[in-house]
Amino acid sequence: MKFIYQTWWKVIVVLLILSTFITGLILPVPRLAVLHETIRNLYFHVPMWMGMLSVFSISVFYSIKYLNTGKEEYDLASVECVNTGLLFYTLGLITGMMWAKYTWGEFWSGDPKQNSAAIAFLLYCAYIVLRNSIDEEQKRAKISAIYNIFAFPIMIVLIFVLPRMTDSLHPGSGGNPAFGKYDLDNGMKLAFYPAMLGWSFMAIWIATLRYRIRLIENKRNSIN
Amino acid sequence: MKKFLTLILLLVSFLTTYAQQSNTVEMADAFRSSGKIYVVIATIVIIFIGLAIYLFSIDRRLKKIEKEK
Numbered sequence: 010m011k012f013i014y015q016t017w018w019k020v021i022v023v024l025l026i027l028s029t030f031i032t033g034l035i036l037p038v039p040r041l042a043v044l045h046e047t048i049r050n051l052y053f054h055v056p057m058w059m060g061m062l063s064v065f066s067i068s069v070f071y072s073i074k075y076l077n078t079g080k081e082e083y084d085l086a087s088v089e090c091v092n093t094g095l096l097f098y099t100l101g102l103i104t105g106m107m108w109a110k111y112t113w114g115e116f117w118s119g120d121p122k123q124n125s126a127a128i129a130f131l132l133y134c135a136y137i138v139l140r141n142s143i144d145e146e147q148k149r150a151k152i153s154a155i156y157n158i159f160a161f162p163i164m165i166v167l168i169f170v171l172p173r174m175t176d177s178l179h180p181g182s183g184g185n186p187a188f189g190k191y192d193l194d195n196g197m198k199l200a201f202y203p204a205m206l207g208w209s210f211m212a213i214w215i216a217t218l219r220y221r222i223r224l225i226e227n228k229r230n231s232i233n
Numbered sequence: 234m235k236k237f238l239t240l241i242l243l244l245v246s247f248l249t250t251y252a253q254q255s256n257t258v259e260m261a262d263a264f265r266s267s268g269k270i271y272v273v274i275a276t277i278v279i280i281f282i283g284l285a286i287y288l289f290s291i292d293r294r295l296k297k298i299e300k301e302k
Contacts, residue, residue, distance in 0.1 A: 019292070023285040030277045034270060040258040214288065221295050 013217035022214060025207030033200040043112060044180065050108050051197065052204045057101035058168075059205045060212030064094040067213065069161045072154035084150035085223045086216075087157060088140065093216040095133055097208075102126060113178055122172040122179040129164040136160055 012018075033052035041048060068090030075083035105123070106116045117123060136156055143149035172179060264270050 014296070016289075016292070019289070023281075027278060027281060030281065031274055034274050034277075038260075040260055042258050045259055046261045218288070218291055218295065221299065225295075225298060 013221070018210065019214055022207050022210045025203045026211060029200050029204040029207065033204065036196050036200060038197060047108055047112060050104070052200045054101065054104040054108060055201075056204045056208035057097050057104060060208040061094045061097040061101060063209035064090045064097070064212045064216050065161060065164070067216070068094065069158055072157045075150060075154045076158075079147075081146075081150065081227070082224065084154065085227060086220050087154065089219040089223055090216045091133060091136060091157065093212055093219060095130075095137075096215070097212050098130055098133065102130065118178070120172075120179060121175045121177045122168075125167040125171050129167040132160050132164060132167075 029052050033049055038046075038048045068087040071083045071087035071090065074080075075087065105126070109118065109120070109123070110116045113120070136153060139156055140149055140153045143152060173181070261270070
């Protein structure tokens with residue numbers, strides 16, 4: 010856990026993301042119908058989901074660790090990871106809606122991808138509600154850890170699997186232009202991979218900050 | 234013969250428009266060639282540097298509080 014107190018990787022994260030702002034906006038991109046210049050959203054909208062995914066997986070990891078050991082810090086870590094994940098979730102949803110307005114014509118057109126993303130969002134909101142509704146600390150930690158472990162695979166299926174099996178307008182599903190074509194384009198990888206890496210560690214950084222604040226708050230509360 | 238010629242002409246014209254369509258997917262070419270894209274990049278970079286400095290300062294303040302304990 011020493012890792013979260015060190016500075017070097019935070020500097021790298023900032024530099025990685027900064028580089029994607031420059032490469033992502035200047036480098037040429039393939040000319041594709043429907044997407045046009047918004048293809049560059051790949052460097053900014055998609056990494057939000059990557060950030061969400063990495064903190065949510067870390068949260069599941071700490072939930073399992075909590076159930077194994079019963080240490081309170083693990084519970085706090087998993088909660089703060091979910092909180093940070095929800096921030097990135099909201100950013101992903103909002104940027105997606107923005108993009109949908111200009112390519113599909115509607116902020117919310119009831120597309121399978123949008124709908125299942127909304128359902129999964131509610132799933133994680135229910136986690137927060139469930140946590141706050143239980144007063145006893147150990148019971149709260151245990152129940153929310155179990156809920157979190159179950160919520161994660163359901164979220165994965167809802168966001169990344171189900172929309173691909175139906176006709177979604179979202180790039181990458183139903184024959185709409187996306188990944189298959191980007192893979193051929195090595196220029197896009199130059200901005201895409203640093204963006205994914207940078208933003209997922211950015212999410213982790215914010216989660217660690219929240220966790221450290223939570224630890225101090227927790228200590229203060231237990232003394233009184 | 235005349236009919237045949239017009240048919241071919243129409244077909245060829247269709248081909249050219251088709252070719253044009255695939256070439257002219259609208260992109261922000263003017264924005265790029267006029268160099269104004271750099272203004273946008275500068276704006277985003279400034280905002281992000283500001284946010285990064287803010288995060289680092291929170292980090293530093295937290296370290297101080299953690300050391301006090």
